[in-house]
Amino acid sequence: MGKFIKLKKGFTINLAGKPAPKVVELEQPETFVIKPTDFHGIYMPKPVVKEGDSVKAGSALFHDKKHEEIIFTSPVSGEVVEIKRGEKRKLLEIKILADKKVDFEPFQKFSVSDIANLPAADIKSQILRSGLWPSFVQRPFGVVADPGLIPKSIHISAFDTHPLAPDYSILFKGQDHAFQVGVDIIRKLTSGTVHVNTHASSELSTVFSQVKGADVNKFSGPHPSSCVGVQIHHLDPINKGDIVWTIGPSAVIQIGKLFTQGIYDSSKIIAVSGSEVKNPQYYKTHTGASVKKFLNDNLTNEHVRVISGNPLTGTSIGKDGHLGYFDQQISVLPEGDYYEFIGWITPGARKLSFHRALGLFSFLSPGKERVVDTNTHGEPRAFVQSGIFEQVTPMDILPTHLLKSILAEDIDEMEALGIYEVIEEDLALCEFVDVSKHKVQEILREGLDLVQNS
Amino acid sequence: MKFLRNQLDKVKHNFEKGQKWEKYYYAYEALDTFMFAPNTTNDVKGAQIRDAIDLKRLMMTVIIAMLPCLLFGVWNVGHQHFLAIGQASATLGDKLWIGAIQVVPIIIISYGVGLGIEFIFATLRRHPVNEGFLVTGMLIPLVMPPDIPLWQVGVATAFAVIIGKEAFGGTGMNVVNIALTARAFLYFAYPTDISGNVWTYLGDGQVVAGYSGATPLSIAADAATTGTNVLTSLNSFGSVWHEGVYTFSNLFMGLRPGSIGETSTLMCLIGAFVLVASGAGSWKIIVSVFSGAYAMGLLLNLIGGNAFMEMPAYYHLVIGGLAFGAVFMATDPVTASQTERGKWIYGLLIGLFTVLIRVFNPAYPEGIMLAILLMNVFAPLIDYFVVSANKKRRLQRATV
Numbered sequence: 001m002g003k004f005i006k007l008k009k010g011f012t013i014n015l016a017g018k019p020a021p022k023v024v025e026l027e028q029p030e031t032f033v034i035k036p037t038d039f040h041g042i043y044m045p046k047p048v049v050k051e052g053d054s055v056k057a058g059s060a061l062f063h064d065k066k067h068e069e070i071i072f073t074s075p076v077s078g079e080v081v082e083i084k085r086g087e088k089r090k091l092l093e094i095k096i097l098a099d100k101k102v103d104f105e106p107f108q109k110f111s112v113s114d115i116a117n118l119p120a121a122d123i124k125s126q127i128l129r130s131g132l133w134p135s136f137v138q139r140p141f142g143v144v145a146d147p148g149l150i151p152k153s154i155h156i157s158a159f160d161t162h163p164l165a166p167d168y169s170i171l172f173k174g175q176d177h178a179f180q181v182g183v184d185i186i187r188k189l190t191s192g193t194v195h196v197n198t199h200a201s202s203e204l205s206t207v208f209s210q211v212k213g214a215d216v217n218k219f220s221g222p223h224p225s226s227c228v229g230v231q232i233h234h235l236d237p238i239n240k241g242d243i244v245w246t247i248g249p250s251a252v253i254q255i256g257k258l259f260t261q262g263i264y265d266s267s268k269i270i271a272v273s274g275s276e277v278k279n280p281q282y283y284k285t286h287t288g289a290s291v292k293k294f295l296n297d298n299l300t301n302e303h304v305r306v307i308s309g310n311p312l313t314g315t316s317i318g319k320d321g322h323l324g325y326f327d328q329q330i331s332v333l334p335e336g337d338y339y340e341f342i343g344w345i346t347p348g349a350r351k352l353s354f355h356r357a358l359g360l361f362s363f364l365s366p367g368k369e370r371v372v373d374t375n376t377h378g379e380p381r382a383f384v385q386s387g388i389f390e391q392v393t394p395m396d397i398l399p400t401h402l403l404k405s406i407l408a409e410d411i412d413e414m415e416a417l418g419i420y421e422v423i424e425e426d427l428a429l430c431e432f433v434d435v436s437k438h439k440v441q442e443i444l445r446e447g448l449d450l451v452q453n454s
Numbered sequence: 455m456k457f458l459r460n461q462l463d464k465v466k467h468n469f470e471k472g473q474k475w476e477k478y479y480y481a482y483e484a485l486d487t488f489m490f491a492p493n494t495t496n497d498v499k500g501a502q503i504r505d506a507i508d509l510k511r512l513m514m515t516v517i518i519a520m521l522p523c524l525l526f527g528v529w530n531v532g533h534q535h536f537l538a539i540g541q542a543s544a545t546l547g548d549k550l551w552i553g554a555i556q557v558v559p560i561i562i563i564s565y566g567v568g569l570g571i572e573f574i575f576a577t578l579r580r581h582p583v584n585e586g587f588l589v590t591g592m593l594i595p596l597v598m599p600p601d602i603p604l605w606q607v608g609v610a611t612a613f614a615v616i617i618g619k620e621a622f623g624g625t626g627m628n629v630v631n632i633a634l635t636a637r638a639f640l641y642f643a644y645p646t647d648i649s650g651n652v653w654t655y656l657g658d659g660q661v662v663a664g665y666s667g668a669t670p671l672s673i674a675a676d677a678a679t680t681g682t683n684v685l686t687s688l689n690s691f692g693s694v695w696h697e698g699v700y701t702f703s704n705l706f707m708g709l710r711p712g713s714i715g716e717t718s719t720l721m722c723l724i725g726a727f728v729l730v731a732s733g734a735g736s737w738k739i740i741v742s743v744f745s746g747a748y749a750m751g752l753l754l755n756l757i758g759g760n761a762f763m764e765m766p767a768y769y770h771l772v773i774g775g776l777a778f779g780a781v782f783m784a785t786d787p788v789t790a791s792q793t794e795r796g797k798w799i800y801g802l803l804i805g806l807f808t809v810l811i812r813v814f815n816p817a818y819p820e821g822i823m824l825a826i827l828l829m830n831v832f833a834p835l836i837d838y839f840v841v842s843a844n845k846k847r848r849l850q851r852a853t854v
Contacts, residue, residue, distance in 0.1 A: 314502055315499070331502070338494075357507055362506070375496075377508055398844055433507070440500075
């Protein structure tokens with residue numbers, strides 16, 4: 001008994017280099033990395049391993065000093081080769097040199113009928129020990145969920161409208177059973193409903209459409225309709241004092257396997273995409289993998305930016321970087337560090353724009369895939385209220401007013417304007433379309449930190 | 455272009471922090487980014503790609519939208535000049551030439567003074583030179599009478615930029631529309647030069663017998679006092695020296711004296727089309743200003759009372775500067791209402807007030823300027839209520 005929600009506002013960025021529907025299995029990368037910086041709301045990550053220790057898939061690597069029960073575990077088995085720290089000895093990453101074959105830390109196995117009778121406390125402790133707990137993201141603020149709380153609902157966004165995003169029917173093919181078990185388990189962690197939010201127009205993979213024990217909702221419309229924050233806004237909005245959790249389908253599947261097979265299986269399929277990739281396609285790997293092998297002999301040129309995640313919300317990691325914890329795609333775009341003679345006025349349909357201003361003709365051919373580089377296409381300027389943010393935000397939220405209240409550090413105003421309902425990805429499109437080139441996501445995170453720590 | 459880039463790169467380091475011309479960095483930046491779109495790339499975290507739009511392009515779009523008004527204005531200055539001296543058959547070239555001689559210096563003064571002040575402030579206050587003045591610098595000449603002394607253009611521009619904008623913190627922080635501030639400044643500081651028979655450039659020419667430079671607005675205002683029908687006055691106006699000067703179609707086309715760019719409703723509508731199609735101007739504001747004025751005109755028709763009040767409501771849309779104000783002044787994103795719902799209210803009230811001021815305050819025959827300035831001041835209040843409503847919806851949801 002899900003809902004059908006039609007969204008109109010937004011903009012789907014149509015980039016060249018979408019992954020072909022083909023899953024390739026290469027020899028596994030040598031190193032894997034877990035970065036505490038991928039998570040919000042952990043205060044003092046403290047390593048529990050030393051360089052040279054050997055670990056199994058599911059062995060603890062570090063925990064948060066404030067919440068020692070929340071541990072972060074190794075995605076593969078191997079040897080801890082580097083514990084990288086930054087300023088003030090802040091933990092940046094822990095690198096594992098992987099074994100040829102993954103050796104798993106054993107966890108308790110359950111039959112499907114056992115799972116039905118498992119109390120929530122046991123479920124929590126098993127998920128916590130496996131290191132899968134940080135997959136639960138808590139709203140407001142988009143932080144690692146607090147195991148001591150009970151959310152009013154749990155939301156799973158089962159499609160992705162980000163640029164160059166992977167197709168979930170390829171990512172999760174054949175995982176029906178594990179997903180169903182996962183949903184059965186996480187159902188017990190909420191006082192309300194588990195929402196599985198799917199896209200209305202795309203062919204539904206049975207993984208999501210057949211799921212029982214959850215509300216399967218349908219969304220239509222352009223990006224950001226796949227952003228879980230937008231979905232929550234329309235299904236079960238977050239008010240002051242409310243707690244809602246979100247989790248990705250891959251983590252739900254991993255939780256399913258954790259209980260049925262007794263292992264932390266971090267294997268996932270990722271999309272390697274972008275205009276600078278020779279063969280954009282899918283690869284089988286594990287969380288935190290080094291991206292080097294996927295890009296070897298696979299780039300059209302050397303002057304590129306490698307992004308873990310999608311081009312709207314991702315992080316530039318370099319050609320030797322590692323996949324972020326939550327990311328399921330690598331995007332490779334041309335680096336845009338060039339000058340363009342009177343580039344602010346040259347006309348053309350080549351440049352992608354949501355606007356239809358003088359000389360920008362891309363709106364005439366919305367179906368055309370475009371190559372977009374990382375140039376800022378302009379300089380930072382004062383806010384110009386052209387109403388454009390509102391056109392890409394399918395929520396009853398006034399983004400400009402919210403952002404201004406953050407710049408003014410006015411916490412009451414931020415609350416009143418709905419900061420609890422959004423995190424970076426929900427407003428990432430505003431950053432893309434902004435005439436004045438503000439760092440919208442960065443500003444929003446500053447506001448979230450401010451409210452959270454007040 | 456490589457040569458130019460190399461030259462810029464050669465001097466660039468001098469403007470960077472700690473270097474000898476550090477003070478002038480933003481002046482340099484303005485020039486550099488004007489010549490070349492910068493080579494900056496997006497941050498490591500966050501959006502890795504950006505829309506191809508920037509503020510310069512957005513502002514250029516608005517300038518393009520103003521071009522029909524400008525070109526028509528240049529021609530019309532010449533046209534009105536030759537009408538007044540009884541040579542209505544002058545060639546197109548002659549008319550454009552006379553117009554250009556009058557208009558181009560005003561544009562040069564407006565941009566020169568305004569950009570000069572912008573650069574000085576950018577240097578002193580260390581902020582980027584904002585492209586907003588590209589539009590303002592064109593708007594100011596378009597709302598000036600063709601006969602305006604050039605020094606007054608300079609003084610008005612300086613006043614508007616310094617007091618209207620920089621005093622509030624620069625572009626984006628101003629409360630009232632800058633171009634209208636310039637116009638209002640002249641209106642109150644040098645009333646004799648911006649009222650009465652200043653709307654036609656006469657030059658050394660001898661006017662034809664019976665000539666009058668009265669504008670339709672002043673004719674309508676006079677009609678109210680004398681009690682003659684406005685339409686009859688308009689239609690019979692100028693019959694001594696040139697037949698049918700102020701027919702409705704002429705007024706719609708803009709064949710009348712007035713500020714350089716404001717006369718033609720048709721050209722303003724073309725501009726409106728460009729603004730709306732490109733998304734640079736809000737169609738809600740444009741539509742609501744016209745509807746507000748029309749509604750007020752209808753209401754006054756119903757009440758009746760004097761000849762001006764009885765003037766058909768649609769005439770309000772083609773006389774005076776209503777169309778120009780609605781399309782180019784009211785839509786200024788900085789001073790207009792910033793919420794979508796607020797834009798309707800803001801525009802409607804501008805339209806209402808314009809007609810109110812026109813009809814009931816004959817001392818100020820043009821109402822749109824004052825109406826927009828007034829609503830600029832009230833726009834934040836409108837937004838306040840719209841934003842409060844948004845907050846209230848959120849609060850109400852919490853209790854349900």
